[in-house]
Amino acid sequence: MHEPGIPLHLISHDPANPFTDLLPIYKIPPPQTRSPLTRINSALSLRPDRHKNPAIITMTKSLPRIACFHGGGSKGAIYEVQCSQLAGLLKNDFQFVFFDGPFESGPGPGVLPAFRDYKPFRSWFKKDGSEIEQSDGSGYDISGRDGVERVWKLMEAAGPGGEWVGVMGFSQGTRITGGLLLDQQRRTAFGELGNTPKLKFGVLCMGAGAPMVSEIGHQMADTGSTDLVKIPTLHVHGLKDMFLALGRQQHATYYESGTSKVYDVDYHHAMPWYKHEVQRLAELIRELYRESTGY
Secondary structure, X not given: OOOOOOOOOEOOOXXXXXXXXXXXXXXXXXXXXXXXXXXXXXXXXXXXXXXXXXXXXXXXHOOOEEEEEOOOOEOHHHHHHHOHHXXXXXXXXXXXXXXXXXXXXXXXXXXXXXXXXXXXXXEOXXXXXXXXXXXXXXXXXXXXXXXXXXXXXXXXXXXOOOOEEEEEEEOOHHHHHHHHHHHHHHHHHOOOOOOOOOOOEEEEEOOXXXXXXXXXXXXXXXXXXXXXXXXXXXXXXXXXXXXHHHHHHHHHXXXXXXXXXXXXXXXXXXXXXXXXXXXXXXXXXHHHXXXXXXX
């Protein structure tokens, strides 16, 4: 039987839409009403017998957790499907937790037609009255709080479970990944880490742009201080991605070369899907975790 979330076949290139080149046709599970937090272990959620073995579910809750951030014009439920192969390979290593951006938006690249029933689509940033992007992700409520603080609180609201050890983002979601890592790094330097998770690594897939700016980032900008993300990261670049140059620029501009690795895949602007590339990505994530923890 064909398992949900696995592509049935590949469609041919459509010159009018470069994102259909080798785009997987997913057997899409029906969208469900979700809170701003999608708290699902993808590998288990795709199994028809997932409710019949409480021992497996209990064990999974104690696995180290990775917070996952979708691209612009997508949502956590979509990213869950796009990561289903990777999550399946890592089902005994990590629990993947998918979050939604706060702002409604139009569909992002490659979202249609496969996920047309998953509206509303969401984004992590909005523009102000002057059509300038609010780089701190604020504007989602009247408090003026930044998007990094919002995500930390969502992770806290996820409740008890395994330790938060990593963050992973796709496209615009890589800016959230970078923002959390940089915020943690800066607050640690100032002795202000508090009770937020102590992340050990980040995975950035088909990224572009600067890390989301947190409050402490604004304070450092006022002093003219800048720094690079030094927490270990893995950067996945698609050699057929039309935004490849922006991904390489993101890596070179905001991340310390000595603590970051690059993995090039023969794919377009989407999560890796060829079996051998997904297997290698899973191996690299395991290695990143082992190296960052000493296990």
